Amino acid sequence: MNAVNAAGWRPSMGDSGQATGGVATASGDYGLMLEEALSFELGAEGKCGVDLDAADRAPMPGLSKFLRKEAPALPGLTEPEVVRHYTRLSRQNYAIDLGPFPLGSCTMKHNPRLNEKMARLPGFADVHPMQPQATVQGALEVIEQLADWLIGLTGMASVAMSPKAGAHGELCGLLCIRAALDARGEERDVVLVPESAHGTNPATAAFAGFKVESIPATPAGRVDLAALKEKLGPHVAGVMITNPNTCGLFEPDMKAIADAVHEAGGYVYCDGANFNAIVGKVRPGDLGVDAMHINLHKTFSTPHGGGGPGAGPVVLSEALAPFAPLPFVTRGPDGDIHLVEEENRGEGHGRSFGRMVAFHGQMGMFTRALTYILSHGADGLRQVAEDAVLNANYVLRACEDVLPAPFAKSGPCMHEALFSDSGLAEGFSTLDIAKGLIDEGFHPMTVYFPLVVKGAMLVEPTETESKAGLDRFIASLRSLAERAKAGDESLHSAPHFAPRHRLDETQAARKPVLVWQG
Ligand SMILES: Cc1ncc(COP(=O)(O)O)c(C=O)c1O
Numbered sequence: 001m002n003a004v005n006a007a008g009w010r011p012s013m014g015d016s017g018q019a020t021g022g023v024a025t026a027s028g029d030y031g032l033m034l035e036e037a038l039s040f041e042l043g044a045e046g047k048c049g050v051d052l053d054a055a056d057r058a059p060m061p062g063l064s065k066f067l068r069k070e071a072p073a074l075p076g077l078t079e080p081e082v083v084r085h086y087t088r089l090s091r092q093n094y095a096i097d098l099g100p101f102p103l104g105s106c107t108m109k110h111n112p113r114l115n116e117k118m119a120r121l122p123g124f125a126d127v128h129p130m131q132p133q134a135t136v137q138g139a140l141e142v143i144e145q146l147a148d149w150l151i152g153l154t155g156m157a158s159v160a161m162s163p164k165a166g167a168h169g170e171l172c173g174l175l176c177i178r179a180a181l182d183a184r185g186e187e188r189d190v191v192l193v194p195e196s197a198h199g200t201n202p203a204t205a206a207f208a209g210f211k212v213e214s215i216p217a218t219p220a221g222r223v224d225l226a227a228l229k230e231k232l233g234p235h236v237a238g239v240m241i242t243n244p245n246t247c248g249l250f251e252p253d254m255k256a257i258a259d260a261v262h263e264a265g266g267y268v269y270c271d272g273a274n275f276n277a278i279v280g281k282v283r284p285g286d287l288g289v290d291a292m293h294i295n296l297h298k299t300f301s302t303p304h305g306g307g308g309p310g311a312g313p314v315v316l317s318e319a320l321a322p323f324a325p326l327p328f329v330t331r332g333p334d335g336d337i338h339l340v341e342e343e344n345r346g347e348g349h350g351r352s353f354g355r356m357v358a359f360h361g362q363m364g365m366f367t368r369a370l371t372y373i374l375s376h377g378a379d380g381l382r383q384v385a386e387d388a389v390l391n392a393n394y395v396l397r398a399c400e401d402v403l404p405a406p407f408a409k410s411g412p413c414m415h416e417a418l419f420s421d422s423g424l425a426e427g428f429s430t431l432d433i434a435k436g437l438i439d440e441g442f443h444p445m446t447v448y449f450p451l452v453v454k455g456a457m458l459v460e461p462t463e464t465e466s467k468a469g470l471d472r473f474i475a476s477l478r479s480l481a482e483r484a485k486a487g488d489e490s491l492h493s494a495p496h497f498a499p500r501h502r503l504d505e506t507q508a509a510r511k512p513v514l515v516w517q518g
Pocket residue numbers: 105106165166167168198200242271273274295310312
């Protein structure tokens with residue numbers, strides 16, 4: 001049976017499962033499904049992208065000992081061949097500028113071009129981290145203003161701006177907790193992490209030298225408060241709670257959890273990577289959180305994933321603020337902004353745990369995030385959260401009759417809709433639906449995560465998708481679910497309309513071939 005996409009388009013397919021109608025083409029291309037050879041295979045000896053005359057190739061006086069004895073192992077290609085090669089490769093790529101990226105937990109949303117314009121202003125893009133501070137007051141003011149916004153939006157006491165990603169922020173938070181415990185003279189070595197936490201949480205706790213103990217989830221997908229309380233004791237340094245959690249649900253017991261942990265002498269780390277679902281609605285500081293990273297590259301746009309560097313500032317409570325890493329920005333009595341590189345905060349404040357990175361953090365990310373915040377304003381940011389949640393609930397309710405949604409009965413979800421592959425025909429699973437989405441022209445959703453749900457499909461539409469766009473995605477997801485329930489065998493070989501079809505994902509991960517061997 002041939003695959004039919006939700007738009008009703010039925011391309012003919014050869015026995016190989018390709019959309020060829022059985023016709024072989026001399027080039028190996030099918031329309032715009034390009035078959036691109038490696039540059040090494042395309043290249044030929046004697047070809048070059050630039051013409052250098054003999055005089056240009058003569059070594060400069062004194063440098064002749066560095067002259068190459070052999071030509072470098074580079075492909076010989078002309079300039080147009082190189083340009084076409086990379087342009088053709090880029091057309092094999094899916095991008096947020098082509099269509100939605102419904103990857104749950106990743107918040108892949110439209111990146112306003114205004115952010116890019118601001119980040120490229122020479123006063124931000126061309127500054128050097130070792131420039132005298134008097135010459136970069138504007139850039140430092142961006143960091144200061146962004147820090148103020150993050151403190152205000154979260155209701156916390158201070159913020160460490162330098163961590164470079166979410167997981168790096170987690171490490172920063174845990175190192176603050178360790179420094180605070182050291183200052184109290186206590187050796188607590190256990191961090192409690194719920195089953196529904198993001199995978200980086202237990203990994204970071206272990207990396208920071210803590211023992212990790214797991215807290216079960218309730219049938220409603222939330223942290224089991226009673227189980228957590230039972231684990232608390234003098235050995236517990238703290239908890240790491242992702243809120244909203246990776247089941248796409250808000251943890252309503254957050255305040256009760258924080259109170260219990262504080263009473264037992266521990267600290268509360270909140271994974272705030274999903275802050276886009278609650279920004280402007282909830283202040284984690286009001287819930288008793290001691291440290292929380294914010295993925296600027298998710299909540300406040302900027303490419304996430306392969307698209308660019310991240311930034312994971314960590315907001316801190318009064319209790320942890322003194323231990324924040326260096327450097328940090330502060331405004332002196334002269335009105336100038338200073339980047340404090342050495343610990344000199346005076347009596348009782350000289351307890352920074354040290355430095356996480358060489359300089360102050362990601363200037364480009366700070367500029368993009370502040371642009372995003374200022375262009376939305378406080379009301380606009382609240383609207384961002386409301387629209388993200390509305391869109392996820394729209395997908396949840398539109399698909400729950402064809403795909404089981406394990407926690408849908410507990411009420412609305414937050415910014416992501418979670419489905420399970422229970423109920424598909426024998427032999428069909430989440431992977432078939434994910435691969436089918438590629439044929440439908442969509443990037444697949446996050447699959448098999450969170451682990452607490454069988455064959456999890458985690459869909460995060462984000463607030464930047466329109467209703468029409470969501471309807472197209474929903475039509476595709478529904479059609480794939482129905483085909484997988486009806487046992488449509490063609491799904492097993494999906495994707496058909498891509499340069500590569502069903503790959504051996506295990507081998508690809510375990511034995512990746514990363515270099516060309518001629
Ligand atoms: C809930 C959660 N925590 C932590 C992270 C880790 O963030 P990063 O990839 O920036 O290290 C992510 C990533 O998206 C996440 O979704």
